[in-house]
Amino acid sequence: xxxxxxxxxxxxxxxxxxxxxxxxxxxxxxxxxxxxxxxxxxxxxxxxxxxxxxxxxxxxxxxxxxxxxxxxxxxxxxxxxxxxxxxxxxxxxxxxxxxxxxxxxxxxxxxxxxxxxxxxxxxxxxxxxxxxxxxxxxxxxxxxxxxxxxxxxxxxxxxxxxxxxxxxxxxxxxxxxxxxxxxxxxxxxxxxxxxxxxxxxxxxxxxxxxxxxxxxxxxxxxxxxxxxxxxxxxxxxxxxxxxxxxxxxxxxxxxxxxxxxxxxxxxxxxxxxxxxxxxxxxxxxxxxxxxxxxxxxxxxxxxxxxxxxxxxxxxxxxxxxxxxxxxxxxxxxxxxxxxxxxxxxxxxxxxxxxxxxxxxxxxxxxxxxxxxxxxxxxxxxxxxxxxxxxx
Amino acid sequence: xxxxxxxxxxxxxxxxxxxxxxxxxxxxxxxxxxxxxxxxxxxxxxxxxxxxxxxxxxxxxxxxxxxxxxxxxxxxxxxxxxxxxxxxxxxxxxxxxxxxxxxxxxxxxxxxxxxxxxxxxxxxxxxxxxxxxxxxxxxxxxxxxxxxxxxxxxxxxxxxxxxxxxxxxxxxxxxxxxxxxxxxxxxxxxxxxxxxxxxxxxxxxxxxxxxxxxxxxxxxxxxxxxxxxxxxxxxxxxxxxxxxxxxxxxxxxxxxxxxxxxxxxxxxxxxxxxxxxxxxxxxxxxxxxxxxxxxxxxxxxxxxxxxxxxxxxxxxxxxxxxxxxxxxxxxxxxxxxxxxxxxxxxxxxxxxxxxxxxxxxxxxxxxxxxxxxxxxxxxxxxxxxxxxxxxxxxxxxxxxxxxxxxxxxxxxxxxxxxxxxxxxxxxxxxxxxxxxxxxxxxxxxxxxxxxxxxxxxxxxxxxxxxxxxxxxxxxxxxxxxxxxxxxxxxxxxxxxxxxxxxxxxxxxxxxxx
Numbered sequence: 048x049x050x051x052x053x054x055x056x057x058x059x060x061x062x063x064x065x066x067x068x069x070x071x072x073x074x075x076x077x078x079x080x081x082x083x084x085x086x087x088x089x090x091x092x093x094x095x096x097x098x099x100x101x102x103x104x105x106x107x108x109x110x111x112x113x114x115x116x117x118x119x120x121x122x123x124x125x126x127x128x129x130x131x132x133x134x135x136x137x138x139x140x141x142x143x144x145x146x147x148x149x150x151x152x153x154x155x156x157x158x159x160x161x162x163x164x165x166x167x168x169x170x171x172x173x174x175x176x177x178x179x180x181x182x183x184x185x186x187x188x189x190x191x192x193x194x195x196x197x198x199x200x201x202x203x204x205x206x207x208x209x210x211x212x213x214x215x216x217x218x219x220x221x222x223x224x225x226x227x228x229x230x231x232x233x234x235x236x237x238x239x240x241x242x243x244x245x246x247x248x249x250x251x252x253x254x255x256x257x258x259x260x261x262x263x264x265x266x267x268x269x270x271x272x273x274x275x276x277x278x279x280x281x282x283x284x285x286x287x288x289x290x291x292x293x294x295x296x297x298x299x300x301x302x303x304x305x306x307x308x309x310x311x312x313x314x315x316x317x318x319x320x321x322x323x324x325x326x327x328x329x330x331x332x333x334x335x336x337x338x339x340x341x342x343x344x345x346x347x348x349x350x351x352x353x354x355x356x357x358x359x360x361x362x363x364x365x366x367x368x369x370x371x372x373x374x375x376x377x378x379x380x381x382x383x384x385x386x387x388x389x390x391x392x393x394x395x396x397x398x399x400x401x402x403x404x405x406x407x408x409x410x411x412x413x414x415x416x417x418x419x420x421x422x423x424x425x426x427x428x429x430x431x432x433x434x435x436x437x438x
Numbered sequence: 439x440x441x442x443x444x445x446x447x448x449x450x451x452x453x454x455x456x457x458x459x460x461x462x463x464x465x466x467x468x469x470x471x472x473x474x475x476x477x478x479x480x481x482x483x484x485x486x487x488x489x490x491x492x493x494x495x496x497x498x499x500x501x502x503x504x505x506x507x508x509x510x511x512x513x514x515x516x517x518x519x520x521x522x523x524x525x526x527x528x529x530x531x532x533x534x535x536x537x538x539x540x541x542x543x544x545x546x547x548x549x550x551x552x553x554x555x556x557x558x559x560x561x562x563x564x565x566x567x568x569x570x571x572x573x574x575x576x577x578x579x580x581x582x583x584x585x586x587x588x589x590x591x592x593x594x595x596x597x598x599x600x601x602x603x604x605x606x607x608x609x610x611x612x613x614x615x616x617x618x619x620x621x622x623x624x625x626x627x628x629x630x631x632x633x634x635x636x637x638x639x640x641x642x643x644x645x646x647x648x649x650x651x652x653x654x655x656x657x658x659x660x661x662x663x664x665x666x667x668x669x670x671x672x673x674x675x676x677x678x679x680x681x682x683x684x685x686x687x688x689x690x691x692x693x694x695x696x697x698x699x700x701x702x703x704x705x706x707x708x709x710x711x712x713x714x715x716x717x718x719x720x721x722x723x724x725x726x727x728x729x730x731x732x733x734x735x736x737x738x739x740x741x742x743x744x745x746x747x748x749x750x751x752x753x754x755x756x757x758x759x760x761x762x763x764x765x766x767x768x769x770x771x772x773x774x775x776x777x778x779x780x781x782x783x784x785x786x787x788x789x790x791x792x793x794x795x796x797x798x799x800x801x802x803x804x805x806x807x808x809x810x811x812x813x814x815x816x817x818x819x820x821x822x823x824x825x826x827x828x829x830x831x832x833x834x835x836x837x838x839x840x841x842x843x844x845x846x847x848x849x850x851x852x853x854x855x856x857x858x859x860x861x862x863x864x865x866x867x868x869x870x871x872x873x874x875x876x877x878x879x880x881x882x883x884x885x886x887x888x889x890x891x892x893x894x895x896x897x898x899x900x901x902x903x904x905x906x907x908x909x910x911x912x913x914x915x916x917x918x919x920x921x922x923x924x925x926x927x928x929x930x931x932x933x934x935x936x937x938x939x940x941x942x943x944x945x946x947x948x949x950x951x
Contacts, residue, residue, distance in 0.1 A: 052573075056608070056617050060608035071896075072742050073739075075745040077745075080726060086828065086874050087883065089833065089835060090877040090885070093874070129836055202865060321761050411667050413664035414667075
């Protein structure tokens with residue numbers, strides 16, 4: 048039976064709960080309720096599901112092209128999402144029956160209202176070759192929201208950044224340098240820029256100009272295949288990095304081979320993990336470090352269940368990721384970074400075995416236990432069944 | 439056209455649990471989620487070497503052994519297996535302003551340990567605390583009676599058998615403390631959990647507060663070993679075993695109606711699916727004003743209710759991956775409630791702005807519950823403040839990142855100063871989530887993570903008592919933080935579980951209530 052410890056509260060108050068609730072509700076407006084607020088609009092502006100853009104300008108660089116992208120108002124994109132210097136966008140492409148994506152770092156400063164991306168002519172570069180021979184002024188493309196974590200974060204990074212760029216890896220640093228000059232970013236950027244020869248240096252004039260305009264920017268060109276006066280020669284070694292680094296943060300963008308090399312060099316300097324940041328790898332290519340992990344030249348059967356209710360049975364090469372196999376089959380699978388870090392291509396591995404290179408292993412702990420994979424860097428070791436969530 | 443018994447819009451905690459239970463009971467169920475992941479706020483993300491939980495600090499009412507709580511029993515019944523680890527202490531509560539620390543107390547789990555602590559720090563309150571536990575028992579009996587008659591109460595029985603239940607249901611937590619005769623000091627300490635309810639101690643219902651505090655103190659609190667993402671994914675996988683289907687990365691663009699009832703949904707690609715019932719994990723106003731094909735079906739009372747309601751907490755969190763072990767950072771506690779005042783009314787009022795003079799911060803360090811949750815020699819920590827207002831409404835796209843950093847900077851400074859932690863020099867990874875971030879992933883109005891605010895007229899008591907009376911469009915059910923069980927992991931899971939039972943009745947009754 049109840050004890051008498053609450054007698055100061057009249058039990059009759061219970062009867063007032065419903066009338067009070069009704070009175071307050073009855074006094075409210077009968078309009079259809081609002082469901083979206085400034086915060087929701089800002090979230091959508093910053094992270095649009097898709098951005099329709101059109102190529103407004105094409106510039107030839109050495110062995111590369113620079114595309115300027117502006118909003119395609121006709122298709123309903125009024126403005127491009129703001130971003131942080133160093134981020135990338137992912138392009139939606141349709142090439143010879145394949146539906147694929149490719150991430151490209153933004154070169155533009157965040158404030159210009161347009162995006163610039165640089166696409167290098169790569170030998171056997173499936174997407175880059177297509178882009179550079181087909182994109183012209185007026186070409187319409189769908190791109191993702193700006194993504195990625197390769198940006199200066201003052202709460203984490205030093206006010207002084209040693210940027211290490213190899214070839215077209217200069218792209219995100221161009222954005223950072225432009226952002227520093229226009230006052231959007233505030234840090235000192237010392238760029239160690241590796242090119243093969245002098246003529247291959249990308250953005251040469253602009254880099255000179257940015258350096259002249261702003262004391263926070265310094266560029267050191269390093270040529271690997273050529274000895275010339277006024278240039279450093281060789282590779283970007285621990286000694287060279289150590290010369291400028293002091294207590295600064297090191298940011299690296301370039302090829303996978305370069306990452307392997309730079310990691311060894313920064314290890315020699317004893318830099319803690321927090322002080323060395325690598326941009327997303329881009330498409331992971333199996334190499335020496337994966338030897339013995341996958342069989343070469345095999346083709347497995349991949350069964351793909353998509354959320355339109357269809358089941359596709361397609362071939363999957365042992366030396367290509369599951370994502371590539373799906374894209375080759377013309378299935379539009381979600382993906383963005385293609386390096387394992389964004390998780391956009393998360394898929395359920397219903398059955399089968401895959402190889403996931405250690406460098407790209409960025410899955411959530413439970414996904415490893417429960418059988419979810421990032422398709423962009425999972426390589427088939429057997430016939431597999433997967434489900435993917437197409438957009 | 440494919441026909442389902444139940445289509446669930448949104449795979450948050452409420453939606454997932456509704457779907458899992460409905461599928462287990464044999465309903466043909468489909469879940470449509472616009473994000474590529476399940477869970478809503480119950481998710482995690484990876485940055486570098488760290489995996490951060492987006493929202494979860496701990497779950498009460500899970501329990502183990504003889505203290506198996508209601509939520510633990512629901513998971514058992516459904517066969518959902520997730521490794522859960524206990525958290526040693528309930529919380530440490532530190533109140534400090536201008537360098538003067540007025541309170542610093544660590545609350546343990548377990549009724550005996552709580553009573554021992556009270557006898558030491560508030561010896562005059564032992565009786566009041568015993569009455570507090572009695573109050574829980576009385577409330578529980580009342581709720582059991584209420585549930586057993588499905589809300590069709592006999593006023594005579596209620597008056598005779600459950601007078602204290604009636605009293606508790608009609609007052610705020612603050613009023614309960616005073617009625618129990620707690621000293622001011624004890625009241626202040628017992629109010630420490632107010633941020634978990636999103637309204638000050640004199641506004642939040644005594645019923646809700648009692649239930650939560652009792653759950654924490656008696657059954658203890660637990661965290662999943664592999665973040666809340668393991669909970670969400672385990673429920674999805676279990677529901678799938680019951681035959682439930684899932685569509686991720688898919689948006690419901692229309693809720694279809696016929697003959698005054700809901701009858702299906704339309705997806706963004708134009709596909710339509712029939713359904714006898716729809717459970718919406720999306721807020722009522724989104725269904726009413728955006729998704730519904732025939733808006734004239736929304737009862738006037740429902741429209742007014744949506745307009746009368748206020749949103750619950752909107753959160754701001756700083757996720758920190760630190761490159762030093764906890765002892766080097768200086769962390770000793772799993773949860774620290776860090777406030778500039780012990781008056782929740784003042785703090786609630788000040789929480790309307792982005793970072794005011796008064797603050798209530800929550801510091802959570804997962805390594806204190808799961809030492810190996812990060813690589814050796816590292817620590818992860820989440821600092822959170824919550825807003826009672828639309829504090830980010832005036833931020834522009836261009837300023838957004840800068841503003842986010844400024845507030846994060848304030849939080850870090852505050853925690854370093856008051857707790858003496860060494861954070862800044864060890865930041866290896868940092869991610870900052872604002873109400874805009876929560877709005878991005880959850881699509882909740884203003885980025886609310888707590889559904890509707892637990893106002894005096896709209897708290898657990900009033901939502902519970904009226905839950906069968908306030909009818910929306912037949913066949914339409916609401917689950918999640920905006921539902922009748924209020925917000926939080928336990929309420930949304932148990933609310934979803936209960937709603938599935940109601941849906942079962944509706945579907946088996948041929949679409950009648």
